[in-house]
Amino acid sequence: IQAKMLELHNILLQLEEERLREQSNLDNLTKAFDEPSESKPAIQKMKLVGMYKTCLNNTEIEMDLMQKALGLLNEIQTVRFSSVASKAAEKCKDTINKSNLMDMIVIYGQSLPLWVGESEEPAPPLCGAMQPDPEYIAKVGDLVAACVKMEEDSSKSTWILAEVTGFDSDKNEYTIYDIDEREKPESVIESGKIIPLPLWRAHPTENPEAIFPKNSYVLALYPQTTCFYPAVVSQSPEKPEDSYSLMFEDSSYTGGYSPPNEIC
Numbered sequence: 001i002q003a004k005m006l007e008l009h010n011i012l013l014q015l016e017e018e019r020l021r022e023q024s025n026l027d028n029l030t031k032a033f034d035e036p037s038e039s040k041p042a043i044q045k046m047k048l049v050g051m052y053k054t055c056l057n058n059t060e061i062e063m064d065l066m067q068k069a070l071g072l073l074n075e076i077q078t079v080r081f082s083s084v085a086s087k088a089a090e091k092c093k094d095t096i097n098k099s100n101l102m103d104m105i106v107i108y109g110q111s112l113p114l115w116v117g118e119s120e121e122p123a124p125p126l127c128g129a130m131q132p133d134p135e136y137i138a139k140v141g142d143l144v145a146a147c148v149k150m151e152e153d154s155s156k157s158t159w160i161l162a163e164v165t166g167f168d169s170d171k172n173e174y175t176i177y178d179i180d181e182r183e184k185p186e187s188v189i190e191s192g193k194i195i196p197l198p199l200w201r202a203h204p205t206e207n208p209e210a211i212f213p214k215n216s217y218v219l220a221l222y223p224q225t226t227c228f229y230p231a232v233v234s235q236s237p238e239k240p241e242d243s244y245s246l247m248f249e250d251s252s253y254t255g256g257y258s259p260p261n262e263i264c
Contacts, residue, residue: 008072015065022058029055063118070113074199101180102224105161108143109221109264114240115200115207128202128210138164138174138196145219145228146176147193159219159228162194180226195219203240211236212244220246220263234260 029051115127125132138144146162149155165186166175174194178185202210212218216233235245243264247257 004072004076008069008076011065011069011072015062015069018058018062018065022055022062025051025055025058063116066116070116070200073111074113101226105221105226106264112198112201112264115202115210117207123202123207123210124200126196126198127200127207128198129212129216130198130202130210132196136196137167137169137191138194140164140166143197144174144176145195145197146174146178146189148178148187148189159195161221161226161228164194167191178226201240204237204242218246220244220248222248223261223263231263232257 029048032048032051115123117123123130125136142164144162144164145159147157147159150158160178161180162176162178164174165177167173168175168188172191173188174191175186175188176194178187204211212233214233214236218231218233219228220231221227222229229248231246231248233244234247237244243262245260246263247260249256250258253259
């Protein structure tokens with residue numbers, strides 16, 4: 001992780017240099033555009049076009065650096081979240097109490113990298129509300145929502161937060177790790193009973209197609225649990241850093257829904 005942090009640091013330094021260079025070029029372009037010129041119109045036009053292309057090239061370099069930085073952030077986040085399966089293998093899962101686990105889950109959701117694409121580029125699969133490709137196979141270490149039978153009543157099922165630890169392509173089955181189960185955390189489940197979780201956050205104004213609109217029905221982690229429950233979107237995010245406001249199905253409340261909860 002130290003090497004990735006150093007690489008990220010260097011990219012951010014390059015990004016700042018490009019930003020300053022771009023700002024200077026934009027200032028010069030604005031000044032050249034506004035000031036009257038004694039040159040012939042054709043010559044002035046060629047000069048402005050050349051300056052515009054320089055600014056456009058600088059912007060493309062900045063975009064490339066941002067994409068690299070976001071990719072590194074995603075990798076660092078995955079490492080820092082720490083594979084629960086690895087912790088179990090090291091026999092140290094017992095050192096993680098419930099409160100720590102809930103904090104880790106919240107931090108993981110809040111630190112998902114923001115998708116930044118080219119101008120008018122659509123959001124990719126697994127960005128916000130965008131569904132995965134039909135042939136998508138979750139990778140080892142990915143977090144998923146998994147539909148498993150309830151221990152107290154095997155005729156009923158519940159959706160849990162789990163980590164993928166393996167995939168059998170012949171049987172089309174995943175091996176998953178229930179991150180909140182200590183006795184028998186690992187199980188095998190058919191691929192149709194898992195939902196890959198988003199890999200990126202979506203920008204509400206740049207990629208509105210990747211935002212769940214108000215009144216959408218969704219499956220979301222209930223606060224302070226590792227289980228997913230049906231909910232209705234009462235308020236969608238308006239800015240990249242905003243959360244969703246969700247009302248969970250709950251028969252204990254009048255109307256059958258809980259008060260709004262802020263969910264990443």
